[in-house]
Structure formats: C-alpha cells, structure tokens
Amino acid sequence: MAITQRAAGEYAIRIEKLEKRYGDTHALKGLSFSVKPGELFGLIGPDGAGKTSLIRILGTLVLADGGYAEVLGHEVVKDYRKIRQKMGYMPGRFSLYQDLTIKENLNLFATIFGTTLEENYELIREIYVQIEPFKNRRAGALSGGMKQKLALCCALIHAPEVLFLDEPTTGVDAVSRKEFWEMLGRLKSKGITMLVSTPYMDEASLCDRVALIQEGEILQVDTPDAIEAAFPRSLYGITGADTYSLLLAMRADERTASVHAFGDSVHFTAKEAISAASLQSMLSEKGFADGVEVKEIRANIEDCFMELMSGGRLADEEISK
Amino acid sequence: MKRFLGFVKKEFYHIFRDSRTLLILFGMPIAQILLFGYAVTNEIKEAKIAIYDPAKDEITEAITQRLIATPYYQLGAYLDNMEQAEEVMKANKVKQVVMFEPGFGEKFQRNGTATIRIISDATDPNTANTLQNYSQAIILGFQQEQQAAAAQGSMPQIAVQTRMRYNPELKGVFLFVPGLITIILMLVSAMMTSISIAREKELGTMELLLASPMKPIQIILGKVTPYILLSIINASVILIMGYYIFGVPIAGSLLLLSLEMILFIVSALCLGILISTVAKTQQVALMISLMGLMLPTILLSGFMFPIENMPGILQIISHIIPARWFIVIVKNIMLKGSEFMMIWKESVILMGFTIFFLAVSARKFQVRLT
Numbered sequence: 001m002a003i004t005q006r007a008a009g010e011y012a013i014r015i016e017k018l019e020k021r022y023g024d025t026h027a028l029k030g031l032s033f034s035v036k037p038g039e040l041f042g043l044i045g046p047d048g049a050g051k052t053s054l055i056r057i058l059g060t061l062v063l064a065d066g067g068y069a070e071v072l073g074h075e076v077v078k079d080y081r082k083i084r085q086k087m088g089y090m091p092g093r094f095s096l097y098q099d100l101t102i103k104e105n106l107n108l109f110a111t112i113f114g115t116t117l118e119e120n121y122e123l124i125r126e127i128y129v130q131i132e133p134f135k136n137r138r139a140g141a142l143s144g145g146m147k148q149k150l151a152l153c154c155a156l157i158h159a160p161e162v163l164f165l166d167e168p169t170t171g172v173d174a175v176s177r178k179e180f181w182e183m184l185g186r187l188k189s190k191g192i193t194m195l196v197s198t199p200y201m202d203e204a205s206l207c208d209r210v211a212l213i214q215e216g217e218i219l220q221v222d223t224p225d226a227i228e229a230a231f232p233r234s235l236y237g238i239t240g241a242d243t244y245s246l247l248l249a250m251r252a253d254e255r256t257a258s259v260h261a262f263g264d265s266v267h268f269t270a271k272e273a274i275s276a277a278s279l280q281s282m283l284s285e286k287g288f289a290d291g292v293e294v295k296e297i298r299a300n301i302e303d304c305f306m307e308l309m310s311g312g313r314l315a316d317e318e319i320s321k
Numbered sequence: 322m323k324r325f326l327g328f329v330k331k332e333f334y335h336i337f338r339d340s341r342t343l344l345i346l347f348g349m350p351i352a353q354i355l356l357f358g359y360a361v362t363n364e365i366k367e368a369k370i371a372i373y374d375p376a377k378d379e380i381t382e383a384i385t386q387r388l389i390a391t392p393y394y395q396l397g398a399y400l401d402n403m404e405q406a407e408e409v410m411k412a413n414k415v416k417q418v419v420m421f422e423p424g425f426g427e428k429f430q431r432n433g434t435a436t437i438r439i440i441s442d443a444t445d446p447n448t449a450n451t452l453q454n455y456s457q458a459i460i461l462g463f464q465q466e467q468q469a470a471a472a473q474g475s476m477p478q479i480a481v482q483t484r485m486r487y488n489p490e491l492k493g494v495f496l497f498v499p500g501l502i503t504i505i506l507m508l509v510s511a512m513m514t515s516i517s518i519a520r521e522k523e524l525g526t527m528e529l530l531l532a533s534p535m536k537p538i539q540i541i542l543g544k545v546t547p548y549i550l551l552s553i554i555n556a557s558v559i560l561i562m563g564y565y566i567f568g569v570p571i572a573g574s575l576l577l578l579s580l581e582m583i584l585f586i587v588s589a590l591c592l593g594i595l596i597s598t599v600a601k602t603q604q605v606a607l608m609i610s611l612m613g614l615m616l617p618t619i620l621l622s623g624f625m626f627p628i629e630n631m632p633g634i635l636q637i638i639s640h641i642i643p644a645r646w647f648i649v650i651v652k653n654i655m656l657k658g659s660e661f662m663m664i665w666k667e668s669v670i671l672m673g674f675t676i677f678f679l680a681v682s683a684r685k686f687q688v689r690l691t
C-alpha cells in the first residue's frame with residue numbers, strides 16, 4: 001500500500017509502451033516516459049508526430065491500443081472520471097463557444113466544473129486582466145492571442161493539478177507566443193504540472209524537460225540543456241553566403257555529415273573533426289570566400305532533433321526549403 | 322443541479338443568438354400552419370363552371386341555379402355550342418362544363434329520364450373528382466325532390482341521409498393541425514437536437530465537455546431540456562392558432578393530449594440524440610434528420626396520404642414510424658374527444674418506441690472521442 005502511494009506521488013504522468021493505431025497508421029509506437037509533479041514538460045515534434053494522440057490519451061478522451069498510462073496516479077481508462085476532475089485541457093483547435101462572451105464562457109466552464117469564477121480568480125487573475133476589457137465580447141470576435149488566453153483561463157478555472165496543452169502557440173503571433181510561455185512559467189511557480197506540445201523547436205528551451213517525438217517514436221527525453229550538450233560533433237554556423245547554393249555545394253561534398261539552413265545561416269557538421277580554419281578554406285575552394293563567416297556554435301534543439309531524426313546519416317530534406 | 326442549470330442557460334444562449342435557429346423554431350411553425358390553413362387545401366370554393374343549355378326550360382334553369390347557388394361553384398360562362406366546351410377548358414376559364422341534352426325538361430317529364438353530361442378538367446384529378454361528386458350530389462338531390470313531388474307520397478321513398486361526423490364541413494385544417502403538430506414536434510425535437518449536438522462535435526466543444534467531469538447523462542439532459550420546453554411552446558401555439566383562427570376543436574382532455582405530446586417529444590428527442598451519435602457534422606445531422614425522419618413523417622404517417630391507399634410494403638413500413646401512431650392519437654383526442662381507453666394501443670406502441678430509442682441512444686453515447 002505504502003509503495004503504491006509513493007509511486008503515485010512520484011510521477012504526475014507516467015506512460016509505458018503506449019500504442020495507438022488509426023487503421024493502418026501507427027500513430028504511437030510504444031512510447032514511455034514520465035513527468036514529475038510540478039514539471040513543465042514539452043512534447044516537441046513536427047505535425048503528425050503523434051503529439052495530439054498522446055495528449056488525448058492522457059486526457060482520457062481517446063483509448064490507447066496498448067501499453068499503460070496514468071495521470072496523478074489514476075489509470076487513464078479505469079479512473080478517467082477522477083482524472084477529468086483534476087485536469088485542465090486546452091485542445092489544439094480553439095474550442096470554446098464562439099457565440100458566448102468571454103465572461104459567459106468562463107462562467108459556464110466554472111459551473112461545469114462545480115466552481116465559480118470568484119473561487120479560483122487568483123489563479124487566472126494575471127491572464128484574465130489582459131482580456132477583461134473585452135469581457136462582453138463574443139469569443140468568436142477575439143484575436144488569436146486573446147482566444148488562447150481565454151482558452152487557458154477556461155482550462156484553469158477549476159484549479160487543475162495537471163494541465164494538458166495541445167499546441168497552444170500554433171497560429172499565434174510571436175509576441176503572443178512569448179507572453180503565453182511567460183504565463184506558463186508563472187503557472188509552474190504555482191505548482192501545476194504541465195504537458196505542452198509544440199512544433200516550434202525554439203520553445204523547447206522554455207521547458208524543464210522535453211521529449212522529442214517523430215512518427216510516433218520518442219527520439220530523446222531530457223532537459224533541453226542536456227540534449228543540446230549531447231550533440232555529438234562540432235557544429236559550425238556559416239553566414240554571409242547565398243544559402244541555397246551553399247547548401248547544394250556542401251551537400252555534394254563527401255566530408256559533410258549534415259548541413260541545414262537556419263534562417264540566413266547554415267549549420268554544418270563534418271564526418272571527421274574539422275577546425276573552423278580548415279572549414280573556411282574548404283569553403284574558399286568552393287568559391288564561398290567573400291564575406292563568409294564561420295563560427296563554432298552550440299547546437300540548438302533543432303540541430304539535435306535533425307541529428308536524431310537522421311540517425312547519424314545525412315539528411316538533405318532541409319535543402320529544398 | 323447548478324451545473325445542469327448553467328448548461329441549460331448556455332443552450333438557450335445558443336438558440337437565441339442564432340437567427341437561423343430562431344427562424345426554424347418559431348417562424349416555421351407559424352408559417353406552416355397559416356400556409357396549410359389557408360393556401361394548401363383540398364376544399365373547393367367558387368370553382369368556375371360553364372353551362373351548355375340548349376333546352377333552356379324550367380328544369381335546366383332550376384338545376385343551374387341550384388349548382389351556382391352553392392359556395393362550390395361560380396358561373397364562368399354560358400356556352401352556345403358544344404365545341405366551345407373544349408375551348409373554355411383549354412383556356413383554363415372553367416374547371417367543369419355541365420351540358421344538358423336538347424329538350425331536357427320535356428324528356429324528363431315524359432320519360433322520367435334525361436341526360437346531363439358533366440365534363441371536368443382532370444389535370445388536377447383531386448379537384449376534378451371532388452367537383453364531380455359535388456355536382457352529382459346536387460343533381461341527385463334535385464331529382465329526388467322532383468320525384469317526391471311527383472309521387473306525392475304514393476310511392477315509398479328511400480331517403481339516404483349522409484352525415485360527415487367530427488368534421489362536417491370536411492375542413493382540411495382539421496387534419497392538418499394534428500399533422501402539423503406532429504411534424505413540428507419532430508422537427509424541433511429530433512432535428513434541432515441532433516443538429517445542436519453535432520454542432521458541439523463539429524466545433525470541438527464536445528471535446529471540452531467530455532474532458533470535464535460532466536456525466537454523459539448531464540450533457541444530454543442539458544442539451545435536450547431547452548428543446549423540450551420549446552417544443553411544448555410550439556405545440557401550444559399551433560393548438561391555440563388552430564382553435565382560434567381555424568376553429569379546430571379540442572374535444573378531448575387537454576391533459577391527456579399534453580401527456581401524449583410529451584411522450585412523443587421524448588421519443589423524438591431520443592431519435593435526435595441517436596442521430597447525433599452517428600453524425601459528426603451539422604450537415605450530416607441535417608441530412609439524416611430530413612431524409613430519415615422528416616420525409617417518412619410527412620409522407621408515410623398518414624398526414625399527407627391515407628395509409629389505406631398506400632402500396633402494401635409502404636403500409637408495413639409506416640408501422641415503424643412513431644408519427645403514424647401519434648397522429649391517430651392526436652386526431653382522436655382533438656376531433657373525437659377520445660378517452661385514454663380508446664387510444665391505449667397507440668399510446669403503448671409509442672411508449673415502446675420511446676423506451677427503445679432511449680435505451681439505444683443512451684448506449685451509443687460516447688464518453689470519449691471516437
């Protein structure tokens with residue numbers, strides 16, 4: 001008995017060998033990881049990686065085809081009702097009532113969860129004050145950023161212990177994205193466990209720990225720092241050359257391990273250790289000399305993701321972008 | 322309970338903020354009853370007829386007068402020759418031509434028999450039929466009077482007295498009001514419920530509701546309660562309009578009528594929920610409701626066409642249409658003033674449907690996304 005209680009408190013979310021299929025599509029191929037209480041955990045992966053399926057299984061909305069999952073110590077199938085009482089859920093698509101005003105939506109969700117707006121006002125106050133001037137406006141007439149804030153308020157209205165956020169920042173402008181993550185940071189300080197999915201690699205660094213997922217498989221689970229530090233080779237950023245022709249030229253070279261475009265710079269790794277100086281001369285050989293700058297840089301999550309995704313082999317898809 | 326009330330309130334917001342929903346809920350019933358009551362009717366009033374009367378004697382004059390004096394006919398034209406009959410009918414000037422044979426009165430007096438030819442425009446067979454029947458009846462009545470006068474009681478007479486019970490004037494609206502109540506209740510209860518649940522699915526709000534601690538039964542009850550109330554209001558409006566504008570009586574117990582209506586509303590609501598468990602979008606819900614519920618309700622329930630006149634297979638199908646039984650119940654209570662004992666069979670069948678739909682829809686409602 002004592003053991004199960006300890007186990008229940010040890011993890012807020014725990015999944016083991018979780019499987020999900022939709023017809024012929026193998027959406028989740030045996031995922032395992034766990035999230036500690038109070039952690040801000042990121043699910044990082046491109047569209048179609050299985051993020052939404054995973055969140056819906058944890059949110060008791062979809063049944064897994066195999067494996068085990070528990071939230072706050074409750075098994076997701078058997079005890080789904082207990083989980084629904086304690087979780088907050090913000091779906092990927094804006095799903096509030098568009099014909100109700102901000103105030104009405106909030107009151108409705110408060111009533112549905114058997115609470116009132118006043119009771120947990122403290123928790124949502126910081127977010128709510130930003131949309132309060134528009135409280136009598138219908139949700140359908142709000143901007144994308146305000147919709148997200150309202151949806152977050154509604155998901156928080158019953159003071160949940162765990163919060164599932166499915167791509168909360170997709171389709172939101174850069175400023176609102178930043179604000180949203182600041183809000184998540186403040187919620188974390190209130191002890192709420194959060195599982196956030198996002199296709200934006202740069203948001204990984206804002207999480208305590210992340211799971212990189214790709215085609216229903218976990219590539220890596222760790223802190224963003226540890227993942228970045230674990231990048232296997234020296235990484236160089238090349239700036240000042242025409243990105244497209246540089247990519248083509250470097251890809252054709254047999255010394256190249258990986259080469260990807262990042263905005264106006266190109267990230268390069270070689271198969272065998274290479275110094276910045278010899279890379280510079282290698283570039284000169286190919287006619288990229290004028291104004292081209294080479295700098296050894298620290299790998300970011302996207303570099304790591306690409307490295308893991310390619311399994312060490314050359315990955316050329318980025319060139320076409 | 323607070324949860325439930327909050328949910329019902331939200332549902333009313335949806336209804337009152339959507340002009341299309343409002344129009345269907347309140348505009349349509351009123352428009353339909355006025356349409357059916359005034360415009361769409363089988364009754365014939367002041368149909369134009371043409372008379373060809375080469376005899377022009379007392380008797381033909383009397384018969385003509387008698388025809389025109391009824392509210393059914395109006396004199397359109399006197400014809401000079403038989404060929405004109407074709408013309409006036411083709412030109413759509415008259416619906417019927419009545420032709421007396423030459424020397425009509427004389428023959429009638431002498432031989433006791435004379436011929437009248439009645440030609441009707443059968444492009445609209447129902448009207449033609451009704452007109453034929455009316456004029457035959459009028460002429461027959463005239464003939465009997467003449468014979469009675471001639472015989473002066475020396476011959477025994479068989480007088481056939483016919484009476485149309487419960488709707489002596491054969492008013493179409495008497496039939497339409499029960500039919501309309503049925504259709505409107507079906508429309509509001511089944512169609513609107515299925516659409517409103519499908520809308521929650523389509524817009525993703527069902528996902529949030531499922532992710533909340535609300536039980537499926539609470540969600541369903543919260544969704545259907547407003548529609549139960551609106552259905553009852555609608556039915557009352559139709560009854561009141563029928564009573565005051567068209568004089569449709571409510572001969573039986575109002576309480577019994579209300580209880581039967583609630584029974585039908587519940588069975589229609591369950592059908593609506595059942596549809597919404599299958600339909601993922603409002604469009605699909607609308608299509609299923611229209612094709613699967615409204616059409617059979619209108620066509621096979623005996624509202625538009627008498628069930629006895631249907632081909633055998635359709636008669637069998639009509640048994641599984643709840644509206645068929647409900648129309649019988651409503652007609653009996655409203656027009657005949659039937660007690661429960663006279664309609665218990667239909668009521669039990671309706672109850673059976675209700676329980677069946679309730680069980681199936683409760684079973685099929687998902688607690689998760691599908």
